[in-house]
Amino acid sequence: MTRQAASSVRREGGTASVETIAVVPFLLLAALVAAQLIAAGYALWSAGVAARAGARAELLGGDAKRAARRGLPAALRDGAEVGEGDGISVRVAVPRLLPALPPIAV
Numbered sequence: 001m002t003r004q005a006a007s008s009v010r011r012e013g014g015t016a017s018v019e020t021i022a023v024v025p026f027l028l029l030a031a032l033v034a035a036q037l038i039a040a041g042y043a044l045w046s047a048g049v050a051a052r053a054g055a056r057a058e059l060l061g062g063d064a065k066r067a068a069r070r071g072l073p074a075a076l077r078d079g080a081e082v083g084e085g086d087g088i089s090v091r092v093a094v095p096r097l098l099p100a101l102p103p104i105a106v
Contacts, residue, residue, distance in 0.1 A: 032097060040094045044106045046076055047090040054088035064088050 054068030068082045068090050081091040094104040 036097050036101070039097065040104065040106065043076060043092050043094045046073055047080075047092045047106055050080075050082075050092075051088050051090045054082060054090065058084075058088060 050068045050071035053071030054064040057067030058064035064084055065082045065088075068088055069077060069080065072080055072090070072092065075095065076092045079093050081089075083089040083091075091105050094106060096103070
């Protein structure tokens with residue numbers, strides 16, 4: 001290998017390291033956004049399951065609000081709102097991975 005070619009290979013390696021370091025924050029941000037979307041989907045799915053449990057209890061003559069609350073995972077029960085009216089509605093707060101994110105309820 002000639003001197004010029006060896007020098008060129010060393011410079012390329014340094015450039016690749018810098019590019020890798022520059023990309024890491026964006027990859028971390030993408031992972032954080034994906035995890036937050038998963039948490040929102042989990043909250044939405046859990047609220048739907050709890051609403052079905054409450055509707056089932058109401059149909060059978062039981063306490064719909066209690067059944068809906070018990071249908072929620074323990075982490076989502078605090079602050080959950082269960083409403084009766086034209087059916088059963090359940091509203092829960094989406095868990096936030098960063099405290100700076102605005103509160104979202106589904």
